[in-house]
Amino acid sequence: MTIPVSITVNGRRYDREVEPRLLLVHFIRDVLGLTGTKVGCDTSQCGSCTVLLDGVSAKACTCLAVQADGASVTTIEGLASDSELHPLQESFWNKHGLQCGYCTPGMIMASHELLRCNADPSAEEIRHGLEGNMCRCTGYQNIVRSVREAAETMQGGTS
Amino acid sequence: MSATTFGSGIRRREDPRLITGNASYTDDITLPGMLHAALLRSPYAHARINSIDTAQASEAPGVVAVYTGADTDGEIAPAPCAWLLPDSDLKIADYHCVAKDTVRYVGDIVAVVVAETRYEAYDALDLIDVDYEPLDAVVEPKKSAADGAPQLHGEIDGNQAFHWTVTGGGDIEEAFSEAEVVVKETIVQQRLIPNAMEPRATLASYTPATGELTVWNTTQNPHIVRFLCSLVIGVPEDRLRVIAPEVGGGFGSKIAVYPADFITIFCSKKLGVPVKWVESRSENYQATTHGRDHVQEIELAATADGKITGLRATVWAGMGAYLSTAAPGIPTILHGLMLSGVYDIPAIHEDVYGLYTNTTPVEAYRGAGRPEATFMVERLVDLLAAKLGLDPAEVRRRNFIPKFDNGHDVVTGLTYDSGNYDGALSKLLGESNYEQLRAEQAEARKHGRYIGLGLSTYVEICGLGPSQVAGAIGFQGGLWESAIVRFHPSGKVHVMIGTSPHGQGEETTFAQIIAGELGVSPDDVKVIHGDTDNTPMGWGTYGSRTTAVGGAALALAARKIRDKAKVIAAHLLEAAVEDMDYDDGKFFVKGSPDSSKTIQDIALMANVAWNMPEGVEAGLEATTFYDPPNFVFPYGAHLAVVEVDADSGNVELKRYVAVDDCGPQINPVIVEGQVHGGIVQGIGQALWEEGVYDDDGQLLTGTMLDYALPRADRLPDIEVHSTVTPSPHHPLGVKGIGEAGTIASTAAVYNAVIDALAPLGVEAVNMPLTPERVWRSIQAAQGRN
Numbered sequence A: 001m002t003i004p005v006s007i008t009v010n011g012r013r014y015d016r017e018v019e020p021r022l023l024l025v026h027f028i029r030d031v032l033g034l035t036g037t038k039v040g041c042d043t044s045q046c047g048s049c050t051v052l053l054d055g056v057s058a059k060a061c062t063c064l065a066v067q068a069d070g071a072s073v074t075t076i077e078g079l080a081s082d083s084e085l086h087p088l089q090e091s092f093w094n095k096h097g098l099q100c101g102y103c104t105p106g107m108i109m110a111s112h113e114l115l116r117c118n119a120d121p122s123a124e125e126i127r128h129g130l131e132g133n134m135c136r137c138t139g140y141q142n143i144v145r146s147v148r149e150a151a152e153t154m155q156g157g158t159s
Numbered sequence B: 001m002s003a004t005t006f007g008s009g010i011r012r013r014e015d016p017r018l019i020t021g022n023a024s025y026t027d028d029i030t031l032p033g034m035l036h037a038a039l040l041r042s043p044y045a046h047a048r049i050n051s052i053d054t055a056q057a058s059e060a061p062g063v064v065a066v067y068t069g070a071d072t073d074g075e076i077a078p079a080p081c082a083w084l085l086p087d088s089d090l091k092i093a094d095y096h097c098v099a100k101d102t103v104r105y106v107g108d109i110v111a112v113v114v115a116e117t118r119y120e121a122y123d124a125l126d127l128i129d130v131d132y133e134p135l136d137a138v139v140e141p142k143k144s145a146a147d148g149a150p151q152l153h154g155e156i157d158g159n160q161a162f163h164w165t166v167t168g169g170g171d172i173e174e175a176f177s178e179a180e181v182v183v184k185e186t187i188v189q190q191r192l193i194p195n196a197m198e199p200r201a202t203l204a205s206y207t208p209a210t211g212e213l214t215v216w217n218t219t220q221n222p223h224i225v226r227f228l229c230s231l232v233i234g235v236p237e238d239r240l241r242v243i244a245p246e247v248g249g250g251f252g253s254k255i256a257v258y259p260a261d262f263i264t265i266f267c268s269k270k271l272g273v274p275v276k277w278v279e280s281r282s283e284n285y286q287a288t289t290h291g292r293d294h295v296q297e298i299e300l301a302a303t304a305d306g307k308i309t310g311l312r313a314t315v316w317a318g319m320g321a322y323l324s325t326a327a328p329g330i331p332t333i334l335h336g337l338m339l340s341g342v343y344d345i346p347a348i349h350e351d352v353y354g355l356y357t358n359t360t361p362v363e364a365y366r367g368a369g370r371p372e373a374t375f376m377v378e379r380l381v382d383l384l385a386a387k388l389g390l391d392p393a394e395v396r397r398r399n400f401i402p403k404f405d406n407g408h409d410v411v412t413g414l415t416y417d418s419g420n421y422d423g424a425l426s427k428l429l430g431e432s433n434y435e436q437l438r439a440e441q442a443e444a445r446k447h448g449r450y451i452g453l454g455l456s457t458y459v460e461i462c463g464l465g466p467s468q469v470a471g472a473i474g475f476q477g478g479l480w481e482s483a484i485v486r487f488h489p490s491g492k493v494h495v496m497i498g499t500s501p502h503g504q505g506e507e508t509t510f511a512q513i514i515a516g517e518l519g520v521s522p523d524d525v526k527v528i529h530g531d532t533d534n535t536p537m538g539w540g541t542y543g544s545r546t547t548a549v550g551g552a553a554l555a556l557a558a559r560k561i562r563d564k565a566k567v568i569a570a571h572l573l574e575a576a577v578e579d580m581d582y583d584d585g586k587f588f589v590k591g592s593p594d595s596s597k598t599i600q601d602i603a604l605m606a607n608v609a610w611n612m613p614e615g616v617e618a619g620l621e622a623t624t625f626y627d628p629p630n631f632v633f634p635y636g637a638h639l640a641v642v643e644v645d646a647d648s649g650n651v652e653l654k655r656y657v658a659v660d661d662c663g664p665q666i667n668p669v670i671v672e673g674q675v676h677g678g679i680v681q682g683i684g685q686a687l688w689e690e691g692v693y694d695d696d697g698q699l700l701t702g703t704m705l706d707y708a709l710p711r712a713d714r715l716p717d718i719e720v721h722s723t724v725t726p727s728p729h730h731p732l733g734v735k736g737i738g739e740a741g742t743i744a745s746t747a748a749v750y751n752a753v754i755d756a757l758a759p760l761g762v763e764a765v766n767m768p769l770t771p772e773r774v775w776r777s778i779q780a781a782q783g784r785n
Helices: A024-031 A087-094 A104-117 A123-129 A141-155 B015-019 B118-125 B172-177 B222-233 B259-271 B281-287 B370-388 B392-399 B421-432 B434-446 B467-472 B506-518 B546-572 B599-608 B668-687 B740-760 B771-781
Strands: A003-009 A012-018 A050-053 A056-059 A072-074 B035-041 B047-053 B063-068 B109-115 B129-134 B160-169 B181-192 B201-207 B212-217 B240-243 B275-278 B291-302 B308-320 B347-356 B450-459 B481-487 B493-497 B525-528 B580-583 B586-589 B596-598 B620-626 B635-644 B651-661 B718-722
Touching: A003 A024, A012 A024, A024 A050, A050 A104, A056 A104, A087 A104, A087 A141, A087 B015, A104 A123, A104 A141, A104 B015, A123 A141, A141 B668, B035 B118, B035 B259, B035 B281, B047 B109, B063 B118, B063 B259, B109 B118, B109 B259, B172 B291, B172 B308, B172 B347, B181 B370, B181 B668, B201 B259, B212 B222, B212 B259, B222 B240, B222 B259, B259 B275, B291 B370, B308 B370, B370 B392, B370 B450, B370 B740, B392 B421, B392 B450, B421 B434, B421 B450, B421 B635, B421 B651, B421 B718, B434 B450, B434 B635, B450 B740, B481 B546, B481 B599, B493 B506, B493 B546, B506 B525, B506 B546, B546 B580, B546 B586, B546 B596, B546 B599, B546 B620, B586 B599, B596 B599, B599 B620, B635 B740, B651 B668, B651 B740, B668 B718, B668 B740, B740 B771
Parallel strands: A003 A072, B035 B275, B212 B240, B308 B347, B493 B525, B651 B718
Antiparallel strands: A003 A012, A050 A056, A050 A072, B035 B109, B047 B129, B063 B109, B160 B347, B181 B291, B201 B212, B201 B275, B291 B308, B450 B635, B481 B493, B481 B620, B580 B586, B586 B596, B635 B651
């Protein structure tokens, strides 16, 4: 059995027939071929699959594609505009906020949510805000620095 | 700009593709006609397989094939162990990629389903009916060695995979019989699960018409994968291409070549289409290799004034149900030979028993043997300090190997390259304001607050290593590295390397090496790695060796380029070669820097070859195979400051200060990142992480819900400092830094917690130091139960 869904991803509408059990993350990765969003666990712990669902962060492994019917999804591929990096992408690059890069798409999307809710977070607030995203490489310190820099850039009105 | 690029913290070349979602990891690759494999793994730790019924699964929607051990027998050789530890009575049990008649750990592979979609493959797994006859299991290494323990492999007596010893220096019996002070401890180095964020995956594409096989694999060492696959699967190396695409961390868990990899290849060969297998995280916990798992009985002999006279240890190392690719060398060579640490210890003896247990195979995990060694030594030194009523810093100073810059022999047989251990500790004590911290600790204790300071002064062996040594210690491969430097006509550079970084940033640092050696901008250098078809042979990225060995190969290849370019420049400037000078990408006649040829000028001429010196070949390209004369030995001193809440047992890590010396830093920002990540992994071992099996061999920490990884909100900022002691034998003086943090930090945090608990009478707590364990230890020490 399949169910029709219409999901807008990174500004483009996709009409597809999907199994009701299909996870949103697999819809994004396998059906649409947008592989920037990662799968790092099977228990919603690691946050590698974090996307924006109607502007709010969601772990795409914990959401069915059919639940996203009619919604607008932003993935890491949709964050930059007109080939200009989002301030978070720029700051992760500037501050060495990534090493192997596998957690990075989810980490950046979760940071996006963090800054949406709190435009000027302290280092401690950033650490708390990202506790649902795992990184095994960086020890998180440069991720905190990255988010701080992005907050400053975005508050400075350059974005 | 260019020459100074070496040593600057420029942004990484890797990052633009990673921050935009454009990088391709193995699971991101889809080929036309590709099928998906899923593996049925044993739910029992030890069981006989009476029968397997795959009929229903074979008929399930989308299923193309189902294979069991009966199908793979004779087609896939057992997964090889490639570290044949000499003089150890090594006994390697056959590791059948698909179990034949017995399963020996939860996760042992029983069958494989190949289907059109991943969901269909997993659906069909549920339809396979296996009749298991459960057997008794053993999960702890010391219990596995005991009389009457369940036996894993009938032909291997007492579950013993090997018994290895190291003895060096004076008479160890005499050291202890004449010791004025002896301190002892039993340490459990708990089992850890590496948790690279990218799960393992393999995509195999076999073309029957040509007999060619391409394998995309989440590996740290694609050339080793090619070599071993050719042996196990029988595809000749010339028709076998292994690609490590983007790889999402490894930490040792992506060194081994796994049964799942061979099975995926087998499926592609059988079916003549591409087949992809990707593990789930739960599967990763069950079947991707684990780390540590030692029980260590250790003791130290010393004089009454705190001078160490001997160290003796017995270690029971759990190896898991089978020996993984490099496993036997980890608790032995990389562990026992480092027991002198940063100290002058005149007599050392260690026995290591490697034991089979009904658990996931144990392999290298960040640090691989050296964290376990550092922990032993650093615990003993703290115990000695406590026994003598001396400050731990003072006891360390009384035993440090004095500063040396070109070789120091320790009694285990190694020659350290260079070090100034007292220098690192002095810097640490200064940067952390240690004396004041001790005063604050004393004051806090008066108010019932339990603050602890923990030191860890370490040295580690990395940059593996001379190939002659590799052969002598039974490693079934070389340990040299290779680099090709190729100048294109426009002066842009391709660098091809045999190692295979997977997050460590060598695409950037290696471009910086070229910039430093040849005066080009790092932006003009592309570093290519991870594809056996377009890189020279190399042994891979582990043991903090990519920069230490591969970087040396690259520097020497660059110098060959410079030598050739100088000859061409002399010809073009109509000068004698011996009259030529070089500075920052320019060749000129000595004393006349204004009239020069740039490296780009030379690259163009060498490629068009219109006007070359007689006898000089066209092209500007050089290849180097570099076999290091010795290992490198980074070192440092770390301090952890903790506060323990005696009512709850909670440990708060308040400060962490690190001084590390990896020689000259090619890119200090990347070095700092390695230090951060390494330290946090070691903190994880001290405070939170443990892979737990119950007595039946069920993995209780089977998901990220149950295994406590370090999270952002549990950590302080790490204060990073460094000293610079070049390695005397390395062309750039550099040493490795990938594992140093992990090697140091577990002991620092542990020592800090024990220091905090000292007024409460607690002397030891098994790791990880969870609130419950700390609280119980306080209750026990206080006589409350």
